[in-house]
Amino acid sequence: MNRPFAEKCRQLDDLLGVGRCFDMVSRELYVGDRRAKLWVVNGYAKDLLLERAVEKLQAIPTLADIPDLDALLRRYVTICDAGTCCDRMQAASDVFAGKTLLVVEGYDGGLLLDAKEYPTRSVQEPDSGKVLRGSHDGFVESIMENAALLRRRIRDPALTLERVRVSRRSQCDVALCYLEGRADRKLLSQLREKLRSAPIRSVAMSQETIAEAIAPRQWYNPFPKTRYTERPDVATASLMEGNILLLIDNTPAVMLLPVSLLRFNEEINDYYFPPLVGTYLRIIRFFVMLLNVIITPLWYLLATDPAGLTPPWDFLLVQGDCAVPLALQLLLVELLVDVLKLASLNTPDALGNSFSMLGALILGDFAVQSRWLVPEVLVYMAFVAVSNFAQHSFEMGYACKLCRMALLLCAITLRWWGFALGLVGVLVLMATAKPIAGRGYLYPLLPFDGKALRSLLLRRPAKKDNT
Structure with a gap:
């Protein structure tokens, strides 16, 4: 009995969890005239490919004229992605990643055969x-x-x-x-x-x-x-x-x-339409993102300052009475919109439409009739909720939301001075944001690069390759 080979197999069994993990498969066999053993995760194994490779190895009459595993690999292994490995920990890591490990008596190290098939879903559109x-x-x-x-x-x-x-x-x-x-x-x-x-x-x-x-x-x-x-x-x-x-x-x-602020203004549909239409969509998206941040704080300041609004701008004033202060209404609806989003994530698809109708009724008609909210708050918050869908980045949508709520709090406490200081604070956050990689968050504005700025703001026709 070859004790080094038996000891090597025992150590690999312990390391890979044979007998401890139901999905780890080990198999003893003969390659030529020598004992061998293989290990593979059952959920990864591509059975037909692995069977053909093992059948080829078992058909070898003798290994006497094969000095090492590299020679065995070159002459008899038919799997394209295969190699040798002498590091036990690296071999174990590759087995857990889906490869098959084969150890042959009398040779150092082992063969790693890539005969895996990952369980995966279809490449459907996100x-x-x-x-x-x-x-x-x-x-x-x-x-x-x-x-x-x-x-x-x-x-x-x-x-x-x-x-x-x-x-x-x-x-x-x-x-x-x-x-x-x-x-x-x-x-x-x-x-x-x-x-x-x-x-x-x-x-x-x-x-x-x-x-x-x-x-x-x-x-x-x-x-x-x-x-x-x-x-x-x-x-x-x-x-x-x-x-x-x-x-x-x-x-x-x-x-x-790399990433910068203006790159979040790009969207794939811009490139599937003519350049003029794509440019229009980018401009609309940019102004919607700007309005998304400032519209509710700005409206709050105007609506709570009746003396500053003369016709035809008096339509911005709140017409009805309400039991809840206007500032609290805006903050409350901000939170309720997030509650509805979180609830919709956990709602089965079959109940999604019913849940949307129920949420709209509660936030709309019932809230106004009970004098918790005024209709104007629902109008502006509805615009904010819809404009979030114009931003394809979920993370940027919530960044705009947090900035809007901070601006609203500043406007509530310090009025117009607070709103101005809040805008400065938002600009400072943008300027000091450190992306994972890139020249800066406000590039190509800071540092200024006119050519790069035009390419981000305007949808240009595809360039012809004259090479």
Whole structure:
């Protein structure tokens, strides 16, 4: 009996959890005239591919003329993605990632065979990024399938997908995706260093865990430090502009870097319409975002200062009586809108329409009849709620909401001076926000870059390639 081989198998059984984990499969077999053993996670195994590879190895008459595993790999292993490994911990990590480990008696290390098939859903269009025209596919939770969706669109040798493994416990796969020669090398170096030195023990919340680990510490600043997309066409356009993607295994959300405030004004539908229509949509989106922040504080100041409003602006005044102060009404409806959003997330689809009607009745007719709210509050808060859907970034929508509520509180306490100070405070937050990567949150305004500013504000026609 070969004790070193038996001891090696026992150590790997203990490390991989054979007998302890029901999904860990081990199998003893013969390769040529020697004993061998393989380990694979049952949920990952691609049975037909693995059976063909094992059948080929078992058909070897003898291993006497094969000096090492590298020679065995070259001559008899038919799986394309295969290699040798002598590090036991690395081999265990690869098995948990889906590979099959094969150890053969008399050889150091083992063979790692990539015969896996991840359980995944179809590449259907994401709910948060639907388009009228264009492709209707979306990223999924598998980093390999997401990479394939990008390769399908960019068939260029310059497309580089560089893998970085983060987290000591989760061993999560992260890929830096960029076009060689177009991406900023300094920015790439910064991102590599941040990922490799990120203090991450476990990637529990996928992209959010990594974003919080590599982003500058600014808990008080509500503006998002990165953008996300679940659409391959958006990611492709970003790559072609020289940006960098961060693909993270187990999540369909892809990070788009670098980031700045005006980049949140871009949306994929702009590019599926003619340039003039796309420019119009961007301008509308920009002004809606601006109104979303200032409309309720500004209306509150005007409505509570009747002497300053003369015809034809007197329609801004509150016409009826109410039992609740106007400022409290605005804050109350802000909170109620969030309560409805949270409740809708947990409402089954079959009851979603009924729940929306019930919420509208409670906030609308019943609240006005009971004199809790005045109709004007519902009108302005309805505009705010609808305008949030014009912003495709959920994080930026809540940043605008928090700034609006802060402006409202300033206006309540210090009136017009408070409103002015609140606006200055919002601008300071924007100017001092530190994104994960990039020249600054207000770029291309600070530092000023006229060409980049025009490209963000105006939808320009696609450039012709004259090479």
